[in-house]
Amino acid sequence: MMKKLKSKIDRIIEYISLHFIFILGIGSTFLIAKLVGKKFLTKNHISSSWRKYFPNKNNSKMY
Amino acid sequence: MTILGISCYYHDSAACIIKDGKIIAGAAEERFTRIKHDNNFPKKSIEFCLDSLGISANEVDVISFYEKPFIKFERIISQHLDNFPRNYKQFMKTIGPWFGSRLQIKKTLEEELHYFGKINFIDHHLSHAASAFYLAPFNKAAIVTVDGVGEWSTTTIGSGSGQNIEIDKEIYFPHSLGLLYSTLTTFLGFDANDSEYKVMGLAAYGDPKPFRKHFEKIIEVFPDGSFKLNMEYFDFDWAEHMPSEKMSELFGHPIRKESDKVKRYHENIAASLQVKLEEIVINLLNKAYETYKTKNLCFAGGVALNSVLNGKILSNTPFEKLFIPPDPSDAGAAMGAAMYSYTQITKELVEKKDFHPYLGPEYRWHQIEAELKKYKLKYKYFKSDKELVAETAKFIKNKKVIGWFQGRMEWGPRALGNRSILASATTTKMRDIINEKVKKREMFRPFAPVILEEETKKYFETDDYVSPSARWMLMVYPFKKIGLKQVPAVVHVDNSGRLETLIRKDNPKYYDLVKAYDTLTGIPIIINTSFNVKGEPIVCTPDDAIRCFLSTDIDYLIIDNYVIKK
Ligand SMILES: [Fe+2]
Numbered sequence: 282m283m284k285k286l287k288s289k290i291d292r293i294i295e296y297i298s299l300h301f302i303f304i305l306g307i308g309s310t311f312l313i314a315k316l317v318g319k320k321f322l323t324k325n326h327i328s329s330s331w332r333k334y335f336p337n338k339n340n341s342k343m344y
Numbered sequence: 345m346t347i348l349g350i351s352c353y354y355h356d357s358a359a360c361i362i363k364d365g366k367i368i369a370g371a372a373e374e375r376f377t378r379i380k381h382d383n384n385f386p387k388k389s390i391e392f393c394l395d396s397l398g399i400s401a402n403e404v405d406v407i408s409f410y411e412k413p414f415i416k417f418e419r420i421i422s423q424h425l426d427n428f429p430r431n432y433k434q435f436m437k438t439i440g441p442w443f444g445s446r447l448q449i450k451k452t453l454e455e456e457l458h459y460f461g462k463i464n465f466i467d468h469h470l471s472h473a474a475s476a477f478y479l480a481p482f483n484k485a486a487i488v489t490v491d492g493v494g495e496w497s498t499t500t501i502g503s504g505s506g507q508n509i510e511i512d513k514e515i516y517f518p519h520s521l522g523l524l525y526s527t528l529t530t531f532l533g534f535d536a537n538d539s540e541y542k543v544m545g546l547a548a549y550g551d552p553k554p555f556r557k558h559f560e561k562i563i564e565v566f567p568d569g570s571f572k573l574n575m576e577y578f579d580f581d582w583a584e585h586m587p588s589e590k591m592s593e594l595f596g597h598p599i600r601k602e603s604d605k606v607k608r609y610h611e612n613i614a615a616s617l618q619v620k621l622e623e624i625v626i627n628l629l630n631k632a633y634e635t636y637k638t639k640n641l642c643f644a645g646g647v648a649l650n651s652v653l654n655g656k657i658l659s660n661t662p663f664e665k666l667f668i669p670p671d672p673s674d675a676g677a678a679m680g681a682a683m684y685s686y687t688q689i690t691k692e693l694v695e696k697k698d699f700h701p702y703l704g705p706e707y708r709w710h711q712i713e714a715e716l717k718k719y720k721l722k723y724k725y726f727k728s729d730k731e732l733v734a735e736t737a738k739f740i741k742n743k744k745v746i747g748w749f750q751g752r753m754e755w756g757p758r759a760l761g762n763r764s765i766l767a768s769a770t771t772t773k774m775r776d777i778i779n780e781k782v783k784k785r786e787m788f789r790p791f792a793p794v795i796l797e798e799e800t801k802k803y804f805e806t807d808d809y810v811s812p813s814a815r816w817m818l819m820v821y822p823f824k825k826i827g828l829k830q831v832p833a834v835v836h837v838d839n840s841g842r843l844e845t846l847i848r849k850d851n852p853k854y855y856d857l858v859k860a861y862d863t864l865t866g867i868p869i870i871i872n873t874s875f876n877v878k879g880e881p882i883v884c885t886p887d888d889a890i891r892c893f894l895s896t897d898i899d900y901l902i903i904d905n906y907v908i909k910k
Contacts, residue, residue, distance in 0.1 A: 321422035330570035
């Protein structure tokens with residue numbers, strides 16, 4: 282019973298926090314990016330799609 | 345030095361374990377959980393890998409993960425930033441798991457496995473590159489990887505020499521050949537990340553000309569081998585569906601629903617797509633050759649599962665040798681990541697001379713007997729393999745459909761004779777019989793021929809060099825006349841076959857079976873299709889095999905040397 286309740290509460294918290302991130306995090310960054318004209322994906326006109334690859338020497342890092 | 349490779353959270357989860365340079369075990373999670381393309385944390389695959397060595401997780405020296413999660417997450421957030429607010433639904437649906445587990449690999453490993461040791465995170469395309477180069481039968485090669493998407497990359501070119509792999513250039517999301525193919529797969533009414541091979545099969549029926557021009561609008565190809573998708577035709581960067589409405593307008597046809605009949609224009613679109621893919625990849629490979637000037641090519645990434653394309657590589661590029669690993673897709677990247685870490689740490693290569701893809705679980709006689717008892721099945725046990733294969737060859741000759749379950753399960757998406765359904769290929773009727781009795785799949789899809797390797801050139805128009813990748817059903821070649829006549833059941837509409845070449849060293853019992861059939865009939869080829877029913881993963885355990893046998897009209901189930909008749 283308690284477990285069920287806990288998972289329900291967790292789901293509600295997740296739902297609220299996702300909306301929070303979506304509206305405040307993504308939304309406001311989107312607005313600023315729009316103002317400065319930044320694009321995050323490469324959809325603009327290009328004549329080659331190649332990029333130089335920079336090897337990531339540190340294997341233990343997640344980034 | 346023990347290294348565990350893991351791939352998960354995108355399409356197919358898998359694990360693979362290497363000890364002191366030997367690849368010990370590997371399997372995809374879907375086979376254990378029975379959820380097709382299961383992408384959850386591969387706990388069962390990992391347990392199987394650890395059990396193969398009789399060790400606990402903490403005896404593993406390094407866990408090697410097949411991508412860099414934070415870089416992938418950065419790309420996903422970038423997608424959302426570019427597509428606010430229309431991405432609302434997709435954001436709510438997909439972003440939760442990132443905070444839950446996908447960015448918390450360390451915590452997941454601690455909780456699920458009680459593993460507290462070293463973790464490596466290998467670039468996704470480097471994992472793909474390693475999965476090919478470290479198993480290839482040459483020391484120097486150009487390496488090309490093409491998939492849907494990893495972190496940011498969708499395509500890379502580089503080279504390998506000895507223990508070193510160097511990627512030089514990459515193409516970023518959203519410009520992706522894998523995603524192009526998947527988008528058209530869904531446009532044609534099939535599932536993405538699952539049914540691309542159906543589109544490849546369908547393409548052979550179509551005429552590429554009517555839609556050729558349309559594809560020039562969809563994807564732009566640059567002289568340097570790179571390419572760019574016209575994103576007006578795609579919605580996959582922000583929505584769950586992949587093609588945009590504009591794509592329907594362009595083709596003049598709506599998106600096909602699964603229940604709709606496949607029409608001529610579907611075949612033609614598939615044909616155009618396939619030809620376009622081939623043109624772009626061949627162009628890319630020619631550029632790679634100009635850069636690296638080596639005769640050897642390693643090819644990996646999900647697009648390397650396109651066996652029709654693979655069969656055209658050597659004849660359309662200056663490369664003379666080609667190697668694609670048995671699983672070039674994401675599950676296979678678990679092995680690539682493990683091999684990469686092993687080579688980096690020990691400065692030694694993984695043993696590859698005797699490599700074979702039979703790396704999954706196997707079952708002992710008492711386990712098999714227990715299952716047979718559980719289902720109250722009568723069986724005949726053959727003490728000698730020789731008698732068993734002779735008897736089975738007779739069954740096949742008599743047009744019986746055989747469920748053939750032997751030894752260790754295959755690594756990679758194909759059944760290669762240990763979890764296979766086997767049958768005679770001498771009449772086209774056999775195709776209908778197998779479809780009716782077991783597979784119930786789309787009639788346009790061809791069945792694959794398994795052939796004794798030494799007979800390959802007699803039956804197929806191959807390249808001079810037949811890649812070892814043909815042993816893993818990764819090459820399609822045209823049949824010669826003799827094949828068209830003798831084994832029509834495995835001849836596709838364009839007279840090609842996705843062959844599996846067979847050498848005795850890899851799988852003696854399977855080889856001896858095809859050989860025995862050859863002795864009986866003078867034909868060294870039979871049908872090999874995966875042991876499963878539509879919509880299910882390939883069988884893994886004797887229990888899976890028996891359930892499949894009982895729910896279909898397979899005539900004989902042969903598990904190890906136990907023969908069960910329906
Ligand atoms: Fe991939």
